[in-house]
Amino acid sequence: QCGFVAIVGRPNVGKSTLMNEILGQKLSITSRKPQTTRHQIVGIKTEGDIQAVYVDTPGLHKDQDKAINRYMNKAASSALRDVDVVVFIIDRTAWTDEDQIVFDKVQGVKGPVILVINKIDQLEDKDSLLPHLAELSQKMDFHEIIPISAKLGTSVDRLEAVINEQ
Numbered sequence: 219q220c221g222f223v224a225i226v227g228r229p230n231v232g233k234s235t236l237m238n239e240i241l242g243q244k245l246s247i248t249s250r251k252p253q254t255t256r257h258q259i260v261g262i263k264t265e266g267d268i269q270a271v272y273v274d275t276p277g278l279h280k281d282q283d284k285a286i287n288r289y290m291n292k293a294a295s296s297a298l299r300d301v302d303v304v305v306f307i308i309d310r311t312a313w314t315d316e317d318q319i320v321f322d323k324v325q326g327v328k329g330p331v332i333l334v335i336n337k338i339d340q341l342e343d344k345d346s347l348l349p350h351l352a353e354l355s356q357k358m359d360f361h362e363i364i365p366i367s368a369k370l371g372t373s374v375d376r377l378e379a380v381i382n383e384q
């Protein structure tokens with residue numbers, strides 16, 4: 219079994235932190251080759267007979283006027299083609315215009331989309347997430363919505379279990 223997992227989201231939501239956490243977390247990694255290019259970072263994680271290829275996409279940028287942003291948007295979009303699972307990350311705070319841009323791309327994807335709400339360690343009141351969750355679940359039929367802290371590793375194992383089920 220080999221899955222192709224795209225991690226997408228606007229800049230600064232924690233895509234790289236999450237990928238590092240997933241790839242660095244367990245000792246059973248048999249292949250760990252993060253490959254840094256200016257455009258995409260790819261990591262492979264093998265556990266038993268599950269192999270997942272993770273792609274940390276560059277952020278999708280709102281300002282289409284800048285050539286570099288257009289280029290990066292294209293790279294991010296191409297990472298979404300032929301994926302088995304999309305991990306769409308947002309911040310615990312409000313839905314922004316840039317989240318919407320990523321969301322629009324994600325909607326065209328065939329595979330399951332897991333919505334990850336990151337940085338929950340910064341939430342003072344855990345219950346404040348609940349109304350937000352209800353609203354987010356109306357937006358599309360997400361496979362799952364999982365609140366995590368990529369930085370602390372909170373619920374990252376749960377996210378991985380859901381990814382590996384696909």
Ligand code: GDP
Binds near residue numbers: 367369370
């Ligand atoms: P990317 O642009 O989506 O790849 O985001 P990064 O992984 O580079 O993270 C952007 C910033 O958010 C960095 O300063 C991270 O340390 C911080 N960050 C990422 N995940 C978390 C988290 O779960 N909690 C907190 N408090 N900060 C985080």
Ligand code: MG
Binds near residue numbers: 233235
């Ligand atoms: Mg990054």
